[in-house]
Amino acid sequence: MTSIQPPATDTASAWHALSAQDTCFCLNSNSCTGLAAEEVARRSRIYGPNRLEEKRLRTKWAICFEQFKNVMLVLLIVVAIASGILDAVEMRAGTFDGVPFKDTVAILTIVILNGLLGYLQESRAEKALAALRQLSAPKVRVLRDNKTAELDAAELVPGDIVWLEAGTQLAADARLLVAAHLQVRESALTGEATPVLKSATAVLDEDAALGDRINLVFAGTEVLQGRGQAIVINTGKHTELGRIAELLESVETAQTPLQRRMTQLGNALVVGSMLLVALTIGIGVLRTGWGRLLELIEVSLSMAVAVVPEGLPAAITVTLAIGTQRMVRRKALIRRLPAVETLGSVNTICSDKTGTLTQNKMVVQEVAIACGAFHVTGEGYAPSGKFVLGEEAIAPAQYPDLQALLVAGVLCNDATLQFSGAQDDRAPDTSGERGEWQVFGDPTEGALLVLGAKAGFANPTLDGRYQRLSEFPFDSERKRMSAICRATDADVPRSEQALVLFAKGSPESLLARCTVYQAGEDAIALDERERDRILAANADMADRGLRVLGFAYKPLDVEPADADAAETDLVWLGLAGMMDAARPEARPAVDRCIAAGIRPVMITGDHPLTAHAIAQQLGIARPGDQVLTGPELAKMSDGDLKAAVDRTSVYARVSPEHKLRIVEALQQRGCFVAMTGDGVNDAPALKRADIGIAMGITGTDVSKEASDMVLLDDNFATIVAATEEGRVVYDNIRRFIKYILGSNVGEVLTIAAAPLIGLGDVPLVPLQILWMNLVTDGLPALALAVEPANPDIMKRSPFDPGESIFARGLGWYIIRVGIVFALFTIVLMSWSYGQAQGSANPESWKTMVFTTLCIAQMGHAIAVRSDKPAFEMNPFSNPYLLAAVSITTVLQLMLVYVPPLQAFFGTHRLSLVQLGICLGFSTLVFVWVELEKLFLRWWRSRRRLRA
Numbered sequence: 001m002t003s004i005q006p007p008a009t010d011t012a013s014a015w016h017a018l019s020a021q022d023t024c025f026c027l028n029s030n031s032c033t034g035l036a037a038e039e040v041a042r043r044s045r046i047y048g049p050n051r052l053e054e055k056r057l058r059t060k061w062a063i064c065f066e067q068f069k070n071v072m073l074v075l076l077i078v079v080a081i082a083s084g085i086l087d088a089v090e091m092r093a094g095t096f097d098g099v100p101f102k103d104t105v106a107i108l109t110i111v112i113l114n115g116l117l118g119y120l121q122e123s124r125a126e127k128a129l130a131a132l133r134q135l136s137a138p139k140v141r142v143l144r145d146n147k148t149a150e151l152d153a154a155e156l157v158p159g160d161i162v163w164l165e166a167g168t169q170l171a172a173d174a175r176l177l178v179a180a181h182l183q184v185r186e187s188a189l190t191g192e193a194t195p196v197l198k199s200a201t202a203v204l205d206e207d208a209a210l211g212d213r214i215n216l217v218f219a220g221t222e223v224l225q226g227r228g229q230a231i232v233i234n235t236g237k238h239t240e241l242g243r244i245a246e247l248l249e250s251v252e253t254a255q256t257p258l259q260r261r262m263t264q265l266g267n268a269l270v271v272g273s274m275l276l277v278a279l280t281i282g283i284g285v286l287r288t289g290w291g292r293l294l295e296l297i298e299v300s301l302s303m304a305v306a307v308v309p310e311g312l313p314a315a316i317t318v319t320l321a322i323g324t325q326r327m328v329r330r331k332a333l334i335r336r337l338p339a340v341e342t343l344g345s346v347n348t349i350c351s352d353k354t355g356t357l358t359q360n361k362m363v364v365q366e367v368a369i370a371c372g373a374f375h376v377t378g379e380g381y382a383p384s385g386k387f388v389l390g391e392e393a394i395a396p397a398q399y400p401d402l403q404a405l406l407v408a409g410v411l412c413n414d415a416t417l418q419f420s421g422a423q424d425d426r427a428p429d430t431s432g433e434r435g436e437w438q439v440f441g442d443p444t445e446g447a448l449l450v451l452g453a454k455a456g457f458a459n460p461t462l463d464g465r466y467q468r469l470s471e472f473p474f475d476s477e478r479k480r481m482s483a484i485c486r487a488t489d490a491d492v493p494r495s496e497q498a499l500v501l502f503a504k505g506s507p508e509s510l511l512a513r514c515t516v517y518q519a520g521e522d523a524i525a526l527d528e529r530e531r532d533r534i535l536a537a538n539a540d541m542a543d544r545g546l547r548v549l550g551f552a553y554k555p556l557d558v559e560p561a562d563a564d565a566a567e568t569d570l571v572w573l574g575l576a577g578m579m580d581a582a583r584p585e586a587r588p589a590v591d592r593c594i595a596a597g598i599r600p601v602m603i604t605g606d607h608p609l610t611a612h613a614i615a616q617q618l619g620i621a622r623p624g625d626q627v628l629t630g631p632e633l634a635k636m637s638d639g640d641l642k643a644a645v646d647r648t649s650v651y652a653r654v655s656p657e658h659k660l661r662i663v664e665a666l667q668q669r670g671c672f673v674a675m676t677g678d679g680v681n682d683a684p685a686l687k688r689a690d691i692g693i694a695m696g697i698t699g700t701d702v703s704k705e706a707s708d709m710v711l712l713d714d715n716f717a718t719i720v721a722a723t724e725e726g727r728v729v730y731d732n733i734r735r736f737i738k739y740i741l742g743s744n745v746g747e748v749l750t751i752a753a754a755p756l757i758g759l760g761d762v763p764l765v766p767l768q769i770l771w772m773n774l775v776t777d778g779l780p781a782l783a784l785a786v787e788p789a790n791p792d793i794m795k796r797s798p799f800d801p802g803e804s805i806f807a808r809g810l811g812w813y814i815i816r817v818g819i820v821f822a823l824f825t826i827v828l829m830s831w832s833y834g835q836a837q838g839s840a841n842p843e844s845w846k847t848m849v850f851t852t853l854c855i856a857q858m859g860h861a862i863a864v865r866s867d868k869p870a871f872e873m874n875p876f877s878n879p880y881l882l883a884a885v886s887i888t889t890v891l892q893l894m895l896v897y898v899p900p901l902q903a904f905f906g907t908h909r910l911s912l913v914q915l916g917i918c919l920g921f922s923t924l925v926f927v928w929v930e931l932e933k934l935f936l937r938w939w940r941s942r943r944r945l946r947a
Contacts, residue, residue, distance in 0.1 A: 014206040015175050015233045016213040023175040023231055029159035031177050031231065034143035043157035050156040050172055050235035052245045068115050074270075076111050079304045080104045082297070083766060113314075140171050156235050164228040170221045173239045174230035176200040181473055182226035184217055188680045188700050189240060190605045194443060195224050199476040209630045209653040210240065210681075211605045214476070220680055240681075247660060247684035248706060256338040256690075257345050257672075258733070261805035262316070265737075268806075273307035273748075280752050287756075296755060299762045302769060303751050309740045309773055312781075316733060319785035323729040331712040332722040333696065339708035341733060342691055343726025345801035346598060348671040350663065350689070353604035353611055355698050355714045356676055357618060358580040361439075362447035365581070366546065368537045369401045369574035370519035376451065379581065381417065381437035383453030396455040401518040405573040406455050408502040408551045409448035411466055412483040415441025417449040444547065447578045448504075464488060469499075472563035480505025480513075482567055484559055499556035501566055507538040507550035507575060514552050517572035526572060538575055545613025546577030579610065582617055589717035590618050597797025598723065599671075600716075601649055603659055608652040615650045625649040633658050641665045659685035672801045674719065676711070677703050690801070693719060727798070728789040736781035738810055739864045743777060743857045745818025746925075750825045750849065757826070759833055763849040765906055771895070776854045776888055780861035783884035787865060788877055820928050821856065828852050828921045832914075844914065847896060847907045851918045854892045858885045859926030869933050870926075 015023060024031055028039075035043075068074070084104035140153050143161040153171035156162070162174060164182065176182070179200040186196050190211045202215045217223075217230055219239040236242055255263070277300040284296040323340040327333070334340050354360050359380055367374045367387070374394070378385025386393040387402070396402050419437050439446025467486045474481035482503040503510060511534060516523045524530075541548045552570035560566035593600050600620045604611050608627045615621035628644060630653040636644065642665045651662060659677070663685050666673050675682075675689035678699040683706040686692030694707035695714040704710055711718050747769065754763050764772075799808075806814070832845035861881065866873055875882065895901045896910055910918070 015173075016202075016204045016208055016216050017206045018175070019203050020175060020177045020200055020215075020231075023233065024177075027159040027231060027233065029161065029231055031161055031229070033146040034161045035157070035159050036145055039159070040144060040155075040157055043159065044155070047157055047235055047238075049154040051154050052237060052242055064115070068111075073111050073115065076304075076308055077108070079766070080108045080111070156232055158232050158235060160232040162230055162232060164217065164223050164230060166223055166225050166227070168223040170217050170219050170223070172232045173216065173218050173234040174232045176215050176217060176228055176230045178227075178229040180227050181475060182228040183224045184221050185224050186211070186218065186221045187678070187698070188220050188222075188702075189218050190679060190681060197474070197476055198226075198228065200228065202476070207631045207634065209605075210655045211653060243657075244680055244683060247657065248687060250684075256342045257801040258316075258338050258341040258730075265805050269307050269309075273304050276303055276307070276748060276752055280755065284755050299751060299755055302762050302764055302766055303748050307744060307748055309744055309777065312737070312740055315736055315740070315778060315781040315785060318782050319729060319732055319736070322785055323725055326728075327709075327722050327725050328712075330721040330725065331715065331718045332725075333710040333712055334708070335704075335710060336708050339691055340726060341729045342708070342801075343674070343723050344728075344730040345672045345798055346674045346691060346723055346726070347798045348599045348601060348666055348673045349593060349716075349719055349723075350601045350603050350659075350666070350673060350675045350685075351716055351719070352676050352678065352682075352695075353602055353606055353614055354580060355678070355695065356711075356716045357586045357602065357620075358582050358614060360580060360698070360714075362443040362547070362578050363581045364447050364451040364576050364578040366541060366577040367402065367405065367451070367574060368541070368577070369399065369405060370517060370524075371399065371401075373537070374402065376454065378450075378454060379584065381439055381446065381450050383417070383437065383450050385454045387455070400521045401573060403455070404518060404553060405551045405576070406452045406457055407466075408504060408553055408573060409549075409576065410452035410457050411468060411485050412471075412481055412502040412504045412551075413445045413448055414471075415439055415445035415449055417446060417453060443580075444549070444578065448549075448576065451576065466500075469559055472566070474505065478505070478563065478567075479509040480567065482563065484556065484566075499559060501554045501556055501560070501570075503552045503554075503567060503570060504549050507548055508535070510550040510552050510570070511535070511572060513567050514570040514572040516569075523571055534572070534575070541575065541577035543609060544577075545607075545610040546579050547610070548575055548577045550575055579613070582614055583715065583717070585715070585717040587618050589720045590620060592720050592794055593723075594619070596720075596723070596794045598720075599649075601651070601666075603651045603654055603662060603675075605654060606652060608650070611650050611652040621649045627652060630654040630658050633661070638665070642668050645669055645671075655681065660688055663689050672798070674723075676716075676719065677707075678714075679703060682706075724789070724794050727793050730799070731790065731793070732785050732787050734805075734810060735787060735864055736784040737805065738813055739784060739857075739861055740773075740777045740781055741814045742817040742864075743821065743853075743860060744773070745814055746821025746825060746856075747772065747853060749818060749822030750829065750853065753822065753826050754829070757830060759829070761846070763829060763846050764853075768850050768905055768907075771905065772850075772854055772857070775891060776857050779884040779888050780858065780881060783878065783881040784861065784865070786878065786880050817860070817925070817929065821860075821925055824856070824921055824924045825849060825852055828917070832917075841908055844908045844910060847910055848914055848918050850907065851892060851896060851910065851915070852921050855889060855919060856922040856925045858889055859923055860929065861885060863926050863929035863933075867933060867936075869930055869937075 018026065020031075029035055068077075081104070139150055140156060141163040142149055142151050142156070143163070148163070156172050160172075161177070162172075164170075170184075176198055177200055179198045182198040183195040184198055196211070196214060198217065199214050204213060204215065216233075217228075219234075219241040234240075234242075237246060280300055280303065281293075281296045284299070285293070317337065320337040320340045324334040324337065327340070351357055361380050363378070363380065364376050367376060372389055375388040376385055377388065387396055388394070396406065417437065417439055437450075439449065465488060467488050469484045469486055471484065472478075472482040480503055482501050485500050485502060487498040487500060503513075511531060514526055517526050517530060517534075518524075538548050538550070551573040553573060554566075554570045556566070590600050600618075602611055602615050602620050608629055612621060612627045621627075624647065626644070626648050627650045628648045629651075633641065633651070633654065638661070641661060645662065645665045646669060651658070654662070659675070659682060663673050663675055667690070673689045674691040674693055675685050676693040676695070677683070677686050678695035680700050680702045682694075683702045686694060686703060686706045691709060692707035693709045693711060694703040696704075696710045696712040697714045699707075699710065699714075709722065747764070751762060751764055754761070804811070806812075829845065829849045832848040836842050836845040862870060862885065865878065865881065895905050896907050896915075902908065
């Protein structure tokens with residue numbers, strides 16, 4: 001005993017490798033009396049309260065202030081201030097004509113609205129750690145000073161002796177001292193739905209995975225049945241739950257690709273704006289001297305306003321919101337708007353197995369008896385399916401030994417199978433079309449009930465043929481369960497009715513208690529050859545990922561009192577292999593992933609063989625791919641793991657740190673990772689992943705708060721559907737950026753050209769530019785946000801998340817079309833300026849330029865819908881665009897012909913000839929873009945022919 005060194009109280013200590021007695025010794029505690037009050041006080045000072053420290057969140061003022069750090073908003077603020085100063089100077093000089101500070105107020109209003117929009121997006125504080133704290137139990141039953149007391153969970157210290165019973169919420173990590181049929185739900189921590197049967201006597205290897213530590217219980221988990229006594233080994237931040245909280249805090253949320261691209265766009269626009277302003281003022285001063293400096297500054301301010309796409313933030317937000325609504329209809333709830341677009345860049349999906357790729361319903365798929373192995377069809381808990389031997393469906397009634405196995409599975413069982421949702425008095429249909437079959441109890445036992453029901457055996461009394469009298473429950477020592485039943489027969493006196501013991505359990509354990517096996521109606525002595533055949537069949541099923549149970553029975557003369565004596569000289573019946581079957585829609589979804597250049601990876605806490613079997617069935621595991629387990633991963637360096645992730649498609653028996661390391665290793669290999677999860681243990685990896693996806697049905701609050709998206713149906717196929725929507729959103733964002741910036745470049749060049757070609761005044765004032773950027777640009781841009789998806793969108797690889805917003809020719813298109821846009825407008829401006837001089841309306845040329853720029857953008861909006869020529873597109877496939885173009889055109893004409901709007905925006909009434917000239921020049925941009933499409937198609941086809 002003295003050789004044992006008390007380990008430090010943290011989760012790195014291998015408490016599971018110590019016996020219960022050694023654990024008490026290490027913690028200097030007594031299982032019979034508990035800790036003394038003085039010792040509790042001393043340990044409280046050392047370890048502190050048993051709770052998680054709450055993370056400090058950003059204040060609302062800090063979030064609000066951060067919105068105005070955006071470089072484009074800063075530029076607009078500077079422009080607004082400069083515009084106000086110029087107005088004040090002109091008012092003082094007596095040369096100002098108009099509404100004072102009109103442009104300043106308008107620009108600042110746009111700035112405030114954009115800041116408010118950003119604030120509303122980011123004001124939701126991070127609540128993952130707060131959700132973690134809620135998992136701590138408020139009260140615990142503790143043994144101290146030889147007395148049992150109920151205390152607040154925060155008062156627990158290492159060495160405390162606690163009592164466990166059904167319904168107990170664990171408040172700390174503890175080593176079991178006593179466990180009587182103790183089952184604990186650890187899904188919140190490990191992600192596995194199956195309850196864990198605990199053992200106080202087990203002593204495990206130091207490298208045992210978290211899910212295999214059957215002699216420990218953990219904070220945040222729940223006792224389902226049984227009772228026990230345990231000694232607290234870790235509290236507060238030292239628990240497994242606390243370690244996850246620390247991991248969660250240490251993970252910083254990175255910017256999404258869209259946020260990075262918008263930052264890049266803003267910087268490019270501001271730098272470009274400053275260069276143009278400097279160039280315009282410099283050339284103007286060189287040509288005209290300093291006397292026209294104020295006019296040049298006015299031109300520069302107009303250019304700066306024209307550069308900034310004020311309507312872009314609103315257009316992006318609306319686009320993301322529309323994508324969010326579409327995703328909700330496809331069972332995906334987006335928690336953070338930028339995640340909508342981010343999904344389109346995903347090239348690796350790390351998915352949990354249970355409930356996401358599988359149905360989270362154990363289903364018996366194979367039954368092996370003496371004459372051979374039967375394949376069992378059917379899905380889920382619906383009791384409809386066939387028994388197939390070879391290629392032929394058979395009736396179970398033809399095989400007495402098969403019937404006996406099915407009876408044993410139904411009677412040696414504590415679960416119930418029920419149908420819910422049937423209407424009126426109609427009998428429930430086995431297809432489940434009007435309702436759903438549900439299992440209450442252990443999923444493994446539920447699978448056996450469904451198996452029996454497929455052969456016509458009903459639970460619990462098999463149509464009155466059996467009465468269950470008593471049972472010997474399953475425990476980890478015996479690894480089997482037995483039920484004693486009476487075979488009821490109305491024609492036989494009760495005293496003469498037969499008693500039968502039915503048993504199920506570990507095939508090795510149960511086979512060792514058998515002396516004969518049933519073949520048809522005959523009982524044959526078990527020899528070594530037959531035992532080897534049965535064990536080989538068991539090994540074969542296990543190697544294919546099936547969970548295997550053995551079945552046996554024994555006629556009795558009297559009802560036994562002792563399990564060990566009763567479970568001898570049994571008659572072996574056979575094996576049943578079950579598995580949490582794959583969802584029917586999972587395989588097509590995986591195939592779509594692969595076709596779209598997205599690699600699916602399975603990360604699960606389940607057994608490696610089971611995980612690999614499902615992965616192969618779904619096409620996730622490729623030839624040559626390895627299965628990497630948690631213990632193996634723990635021994636690998638970061639460099640080794642980084643090298644291994646490319647050839648590993650299945651990770652099994654993993655812990656929270658493992659999931660986080662896997663995500664980080666994939667990201668270091670250039671992968672853009674979506675990670676699914678439902679347990680508390682998944683939260684750090686969900687937060688670290690580029691897209692964290694929580695389960696909406698089985699997911700914990702912690703996993704949901706740490707995620708970007710929640711699956712409302714816990715279905716892998718929904719992730720693929722959401723990825724498709726993400727691609728659509730990104731394509732549409734690029735589409736309206738192409739539209740907005742192409743138009744803005746044309747505006748900027750037109751304004752810059754005015755003083756350079758000798759015109760006496762700036763053609764557009766800031767208020768008119770704001771109108772163009774918000775309304776003329778804004779409405780069509782919003783309509784482009786709902787452009788339908790390209791049919792081939794999921795037949796191409798995802799775009800590089802690190803690519804520039806100007807990648808794949810977008811930047812060159814914006815410059816090229818912007819120059820063309822400007823050239824057409826400058827020609828009109830020069831002509832109209834000359835025509836207006838000496839006329840009754842000398843300012844009309846400005847309105848002609850304003851109108852031409854606005855209406856030309858309508859044709860541009862129609863042209864940028866697709867790379868296909870407009871005549872090949874269905875004009876009604878996006879009715880919103882037709883409506884936006886029509887409304888915007890009418891609004892622009894109202895600015896020209898409605899007197900109050902004329903006065904406010906500084907426009908002048910145009911004659912029909914002038915309006916016709918504006919419309920004619922406006923169509924030239926549309927014609928140019930359409931001719932470009934035809935030329936590029938011809939050029940590409942020519943290159944293909946040459947190749």
